Amino acid sequence: MRNLIFLLLSLVLFYSCKQNTAEEYYELGNSKSKVFDFQEAIKNYTSAIEINPKFAEAYYMRANAYLQKNNSDVLLANESDKLSVKNNGDREKSYADLNSAIELNPKFIDAYTSRAALKLENGLNVEAFEDYNKLIELGPNKAEYYSLRAKLKYNLNDFRSAIDDYKRAAIINPKSNWYYIEIGFIYGTVLNNPVFSRKEQIANYEKAYAIDTTDAWILVDIADARTQMKDHKGAVVYYTKYLGSKFINERIYKRTDVLIARGKARIFANLIDSGLADFSKAGELGNKEAYTAIAEYEGEKGRIEFERKQKDPNDKSIGLSDRYLAPSTENWLGKH
Secondary structure (H helix, E strand, O other): OHHHHHHHHHHHHHHHHOOOOHHHHHHHHHHHHHOOOHHHHHHHHHHHHHHOOOOHHHHHHHHHHHHHHHHHHHHHOOHHHHHHHHOOOHHHHHHHHHHHHHHHOOOOHHHHHHHHHHHHHOOOHHHHHHHHHHHHHHOOOOHHHHHHHHHHHHHOOOHHHHHHHHHHHHHHOOOOOHHHHHHHHHHOOOOOOOOOOHHHHHHHHHHHHHHOOOOOHHHHHHHHHHHHOOOHHHHHHHHHHHHHOOOOOOOOOOHHHHHHHHHHHHHHOOOHHHHHHHHHHHHHOOOOHHHHHHHHHHOHHHHHHHHHHHHOOOOOOOOHHHHOOOOOHHHHHHHO
């Protein structure tokens, strides 16, 4: 009996003293990260690293935990303390851990991506290039790596090279329209741009829209670019396409704002009546900027009449919408 009791006590002592493995600490760290307990996650990742100093994934996950902890601390800090919290050393620890992860695993793609982002945040653009170049070396058929490098090149005003990277990304992933949108945006950048071209901007936006016609907001960007070229009739065509689309995204371009834009384009194209009709429609839908547009092109009398009709919806007298009913855009397009 005594031997049995001794054996049981020995087993209890053995299991109570049994240390978790590095992998077990790593999984515990992952569990804590998932519930946003980054401080405890860091402790567990540190235990894993102490047991296995060559555990690259643990360094990487601890780097992420340091960074997420810091981001959380910044959000919770008072406005006056945000900068000091952001510079409390967690980001430096994260950077050091990413370096360790990459040293242990030179093909650790996620670590390169995270380190490049931290480098950019600290203004280390050349060093970030090195990481993006390494990503492309490791994954030459990954469109997103070219896109990341293109964005950095654009920020450094290296427009031609940025376009080349986006074009490469578009070849790799022809089903994504985003790369053509970015190329169009670069061609439309006005300042310090040796490749500035409204025609190329429009051509790339049209390619993007052709790939995904659910992105109707691109039509407004095309119309705006044509307005910049003083191609007001062309702008009207694309504003009208947007207004006729079933994929309008009000969070990007409100219908009433586009009505006002089309109204201005029509007036610049000498289609005064239909332009004023657009202003009137926008006002009826609640866009107060229509008052300014109507006053500008119709005068104070038109604004007063419009406001009176809005206050009295039962007023059957002739108002702006009735007076400025224009031929349909389809009819106008058929004649021009």
